[in-house]
Amino acid sequence: MPKPSGAGTARHNYIRTIAGARPGQHALTQKRFYFLTVAILVVALLFAAYFAVQPVPASPTANAGAAEPMTIIGIYVHGFFLSLALGLPYVVLPLEAMGIIKKDKQYSQAARRISIVWAISFGFGAVTGTLVEFGLVQVWSGVLLAIGSFFFIPLVFELFAFLTEIVFLSLYLYTWGKMKHQWLHWLLGIFLLIGSSCSAVLILAANSWMQTPWGAGSLVQAILPWSPVMGPSAVNATALVTVYKTLPKTGSLVMASPNVISSLGYLLYDPYVVLYNPNAIVTAAHTILTAIVIAAFETAAIFSYSYLTATERNKGFFMKTVRFSYGVGAVATILTIISGDQMARVVYSFQYLKFLSMEGFSGGVDPIIGLISNFNPKHVFPSFGDLASTTIRSIDPVTATLTINRAEEMSAVLSTFYYSMIISGILLLVLSISYVGLFSRKIDRLVRAVARMPTERFLVYTSFVGAALGIVAGSAGWAVRELGRQPWIIYGLVRPEQVITPNPITPVFSYFIILIEIMTFISGIVALYFIPTRSLLGIETQVEVVRG
Amino acid sequence: MVAFTPVSWMAFLLLGITTLVHITFVNLVLGFSVMVPITEYLSYRSKDEKLMEIARRTFRYLILTDLVAGVWGTWITVALAGLWPTLTYIATTVLFVPITIALVGILISIPSIAIYWYTWDKVSRGVHLFVGCLMAFGALLVPAGFRMIFAFVNDPVGLNEALKGNLYAIFANPIYPVWVVWSWFGALAMSALVAAGTYAWSPMGKEDGNRLKETLYFLKLGIPFLVITAVLGAYFFYVLQTVSPYIYAAITGNTTVAQYNFLPLFVAYPALVMIAGGSALVLFRLARRGMLNRLLSIILVIVAFLTVPIVEAVNDAARAPYMVVIGGAGLSVNIFSNTMIPISWMVAELAVTIAIIVMATFFFGIYFIYKVRSGPISEDAI
Numbered sequence: 001m002p003k004p005s006g007a008g009t010a011r012h013n014y015i016r017t018i019a020g021a022r023p024g025q026h027a028l029t030q031k032r033f034y035f036l037t038v039a040i041l042v043v044a045l046l047f048a049a050y051f052a053v054q055p056v057p058a059s060p061t062a063n064a065g066a067a068e069p070m071t072i073i074g075i076y077v078h079g080f081f082l083s084l085a086l087g088l089p090y091v092v093l094p095l096e097a098m099g100i101i102k103k104d105k106q107y108s109q110a111a112r113r114i115s116i117v118w119a120i121s122f123g124f125g126a127v128t129g130t131l132v133e134f135g136l137v138q139v140w141s142g143v144l145l146a147i148g149s150f151f152f153i154p155l156v157f158e159l160f161a162f163l164t165e166i167v168f169l170s171l172y173l174y175t176w177g178k179m180k181h182q183w184l185h186w187l188l189g190i191f192l193l194i195g196s197s198c199s200a201v202l203i204l205a206a207n208s209w210m211q212t213p214w215g216a217g218s219l220v221q222a223i224l225p226w227s228p229v230m231g232p233s234a235v236n237a238t239a240l241v242t243v244y245k246t247l248p249k250t251g252s253l254v255m256a257s258p259n260v261i262s263s264l265g266y267l268l269y270d271p272y273v274v275l276y277n278p279n280a281i282v283t284a285a286h287t288i289l290t291a292i293v294i295a296a297f298e299t300a301a302i303f304s305y306s307y308l309t310a311t312e313r314n315k316g317f318f319m320k321t322v323r324f325s326y327g328v329g330a331v332a333t334i335l336t337i338i339s340g341d342q343m344a345r346v347v348y349s350f351q352y353l354k355f356l357s358m359e360g361f362s363g364g365v366d367p368i369i370g371l372i373s374n375f376n377p378k379h380v381f382p383s384f385g386d387l388a389s390t391t392i393r394s395i396d397p398v399t400a401t402l403t404i405n406r407a408e409e410m411s412a413v414l415s416t417f418y419y420s421m422i423i424s425g426i427l428l429l430v431l432s433i434s435y436v437g438l439f440s441r442k443i444d445r446l447v448r449a450v451a452r453m454p455t456e457r458f459l460v461y462t463s464f465v466g467a468a469l470g471i472v473a474g475s476a477g478w479a480v481r482e483l484g485r486q487p488w489i490i491y492g493l494v495r496p497e498q499v500i501t502p503n504p505i506t507p508v509f510s511y512f513i514i515l516i517e518i519m520t521f522i523s524g525i526v527a528l529y530f531i532p533t534r535s536l537l538g539i540e541t542q543v544e545v546v547r548g
Numbered sequence: 549m550v551a552f553t554p555v556s557w558m559a560f561l562l563l564g565i566t567t568l569v570h571i572t573f574v575n576l577v578l579g580f581s582v583m584v585p586i587t588e589y590l591s592y593r594s595k596d597e598k599l600m601e602i603a604r605r606t607f608r609y610l611i612l613t614d615l616v617a618g619v620w621g622t623w624i625t626v627a628l629a630g631l632w633p634t635l636t637y638i639a640t641t642v643l644f645v646p647i648t649i650a651l652v653g654i655l656i657s658i659p660s661i662a663i664y665w666y667t668w669d670k671v672s673r674g675v676h677l678f679v680g681c682l683m684a685f686g687a688l689l690v691p692a693g694f695r696m697i698f699a700f701v702n703d704p705v706g707l708n709e710a711l712k713g714n715l716y717a718i719f720a721n722p723i724y725p726v727w728v729v730w731s732w733f734g735a736l737a738m739s740a741l742v743a744a745g746t747y748a749w750s751p752m753g754k755e756d757g758n759r760l761k762e763t764l765y766f767l768k769l770g771i772p773f774l775v776i777t778a779v780l781g782a783y784f785f786y787v788l789q790t791v792s793p794y795i796y797a798a799i800t801g802n803t804t805v806a807q808y809n810f811l812p813l814f815v816a817y818p819a820l821v822m823i824a825g826g827s828a829l830v831l832f833r834l835a836r837r838g839m840l841n842r843l844l845s846i847i848l849v850i851v852a853f854l855t856v857p858i859v860e861a862v863n864d865a866a867r868a869p870y871m872v873v874i875g876g877a878g879l880s881v882n883i884f885s886n887t888m889i890p891i892s893w894m895v896a897e898l899a900v901t902i903a904i905i906v907m908a909t910f911f912f913g914i915y916f917i918y919k920v921r922s923g924p925i926s927e928d929a930i
Binding site: 130133138144147151155160163167255257264267268269502523 | 615618619621622623625626628629630631633634635636637638640641644647648651652654655658659662663666711713715883884886887888889890899902906909910913914916
């Protein structure tokens, strides 16, 4: 049993664990642990045997196809932990501030407990980040061409942001209760929040450049004639056209010739241009807000679970924290919807094909889409066919046509993801409005009429729904973003098969990496569940509620 | 005479500095990752509670050093990808297999460190030791993979075969096996001696009497490891002479072949090993008589700690101005450094200065955490 912290004036009451195990009841018995381990190993071996008999990819396109599943899973696993690590400071720090302002130790205790979840998410985010990082430079090794030029500034700045994040995370965690002035400790958290948010902004700037290669000027338009001009021309167009024409012939192997690369001269004259990308600014705002929504509803769900399993005398504490974290989620949801609208406008302006594809729309007149995007219900949208007629102006008509065909093919999948995101967003908005029932009698009456329960209880139950909806919206949104730029890895400039490693991505290798990704994800979930409760394999430790 | 360009100068320095810091801390992580489960096992076998306490306390150092090592590992990856794109491409393509080995090591090591810590006393001994073995295995895999990069840039054996698809031809590199084994024992020796010196010096000793048992335990491990490391080191430099004559010329001060003279650093390394060995032996004799000497302990910690960056600098910096050494010459750093964006001398110098300031701030932050916690990290904090 851990030593009670904050001992002295406070009275301590030990209650059931957050994990829900009662004293004497084992959360995970040794027998079950061994059974689970053996079961996982057997399943893993069966899959290994299946993958071992699969053919080795023989072409760069097949190689890229083989590498995609492990890349997608890796990024999603990384994204899951990262969303929590990015969003949780926006929940923990207001909780801590509330505790300091109101001199309420219960808020501080809640903040401290959630900061453990934050630390674990950060840890697993860093581990999976290493995996993604190696995947990028080792499997998609041709991307080094972009890392050395367009991504250079965001990545170098991100190093400093990451450093700030890790130093202040350590300081924040290790100085709980050690600072004479509580606000000083909170301030450490603010620096941490700045570090983690800047880190996200910079990485997203690199990703946004892959969506809208800002600074490429009219180069993308020369290949995809329906595309707008991508900002000022900050690139060496001659060199980039040479790269564009060389890559289909050599693939990523062009990078193995330092003399060829140096003979191109500078690819980019203004390395900072990536940071001015309008896509980057909107993406950063939207992603951070989504992360806050996910983190806030996850936190509310954790406290709701504790509320439901707590004894009567402790319910007040957990309700207080549910109300608070749910409130953060509600505010963030409204802001996310506003930023989402801006995001869609950027897609409409710079990736029109993706816009058509995700809307499941083939062009022409659509009053609702016309009204939302152009404030004109009679606006006529160019169709796939209209765009196809422009391909004759392209310097590479074959690839331009392929881009249109792919967008049409992907439309069903993309619109499914897109509307999953939209519906999840609308449901989250409904939950956010119901939150107002805590302060408005009219809304409270409405909640009682529809849900047949008071707003408070409604919030407890729906926090689980909110947590799930946040994850669905975030995952679907990223699927739309990444699938929507197919068949390009850097929109209008570079395709996946041109940057994949020349080494074959064998099915066994792919399987092995996916297995590690899944195991890391499971370990992370187990850690997120058990470590804050310190309940593992029958050792019961208990949540301590400080009664201030 | 090959002259550095601003970008190659910046790239060489940034990569060099971060590699030295990273490898120094990684050595501690590797050493502790192997020694902690062994100590735990010995504690179970001998039913010695004190050994268990040593394992726990040492593991706290491991967590802190892993944090530091991890940060600089990320720096190295970005420095390599951003500043050495073509070199990184060649390395990741040709050295696909060893890099995968290292990656698997990292992916096993980091989660198992976390699981090992959080499951202590919460799972059966067998399960906990199994996790410890995974942790040690993961840590040992990392240099087994990454040392191939160092071996390759010293002597690019198997390059052509690898570009044709035979990814295992690179393993014929004669310096690779001895380098891996030397790295393992070097890490074990360094971390055991640093731990011994730290325990002997530790102010916490005042509370519990002294740390005689801990000091003696780690000296018993560290002294034999140091002897093995010294023997392997001598063999390593013998092999280096045959596979990388340029580096050998640079470290032996033969400036008719090499552009720079690294003899002082090369001499410093065996001198440091001898001082570490000497102070460890004296401390061992004293400890057996029930005495500890704080000055000697500090010398042991500093000297043991310095051996790693010194020997790494001897090998890594001595290749200057080449990045890939081929016999008595090589391929210049200017060929591989980033030529895709404009970087002036002012930007390069500013970048190096900022990196050093940030590095210093980072270590100050870590020191501050240590001071705030009044000693090693407590379980409660984690």
